[in-house]
Amino acid sequence: MATDGLHENETLASLKMEAESLKGKLEEERAKLHDVELHQVAERVEALGQFVMKTRRTLKGHGNKVLCMDWCKDKRRIVSSSQDGKVIVWDSFTTNKVRLRPAWFKVLRPSCRALS
Incomplete structure (x- = not known):
């Protein structure tokens, strides 16, 4: 963990930095999921039966x-x-x-x- 062997002020600062780093990684992963081409999404959709x-x-x-x-x-x-x-x-x-x-x-x- 980021708090091992640190003083209280250093612990708070390091936890804030770690939280910001994790937020950045999370946003990058979300951006990857939102940037998908149509054919990739269409492959996951179940086909409908014949509509007459x-x-x-x-x-x-x-x-x-x-x-x-x-x-x-x-x-x-x-x-x-x-x-x-x-x-x-x-x-x-x-x-x-x-x-x-x-x-x-x-x-x-x-x-x-x-x-x-």
Whole structure:
């Protein structure tokens, strides 16, 4: 131990130095663990079973790729926007489009909060 054969003042100083040294080593080891490449972490992750998705309903109306989609709080309506610039509100039960009253709504960020 660092305190064998030392006076009280020397003991305190040597213990502080030893503690600082150990803190430094600990930080180095932590840094090694945090600096890992993705493929090394991926090797440790267990593989998932095959995930099968089924198409339940298809919503047709956008002329280009859909950029984003969000469910409303009522879990009945869906808002989607696409690269063609359209924002469409859907009734998820009937797959019909919900008519929007104000035309300016189509320039807003898609969100169901305004509809709930």
